[in-house]
Amino acid sequence: MATMKLNDQAFKHAKSLIKSDDVARDTDWSEAQPSTDEENKFLEDEGRSEYAKWYLGYDPEEDKDNKSYYGFPYGDFERVHRDGLIAAKQRAAQNDYSDIEDAADELLQMIERE
Numbered sequence: 001m002a003t004m005k006l007n008d009q010a011f012k013h014a015k016s017l018i019k020s021d022d023v024a025r026d027t028d029w030s031e032a033q034p035s036t037d038e039e040n041k042f043l044e045d046e047g048r049s050e051y052a053k054w055y056l057g058y059d060p061e062e063d064k065d066n067k068s069y070y071g072f073p074y075g076d077f078e079r080v081h082r083d084g085l086i087a088a089k090q091r092a093a094q095n096d097y098s099d100i101e102d103a104a105d106e107l108l109q110m111i112e113r114e
């Protein structure tokens with residue numbers, strides 16, 4: 001993984017979804033995470049700006065037109081997944097992306113308070 005940065009737009013989007021209680025609290029992220037086909041369909045139907053809202057990270061060294069520009073998914077294009085945030089936080093910690101780790105932690109704390 002290259003140098004990922006926090007996607008502020010996605011962070012704000014996730015906060016908004018949590019405030020609206022669009023949260024899946026008890027799911028298996030490995031099952032709930034969108035497949036490549038689902039990602040491609042969403043990207044085709046909704047466009048890049050909507051797609052970007054579902055990824056806490058982006059890689060400024062990647063081409064913006066590549067899906068690999070985005071990383072750290074946290075939802076299924078409808079809801080925030082608590083387990084998706086846990087996975088993002090853990091992966092960010094493993095790769096020393098403290099801004100993404102901190103953002104995922106803040107979102108998890110919001111879910112716990114709601």
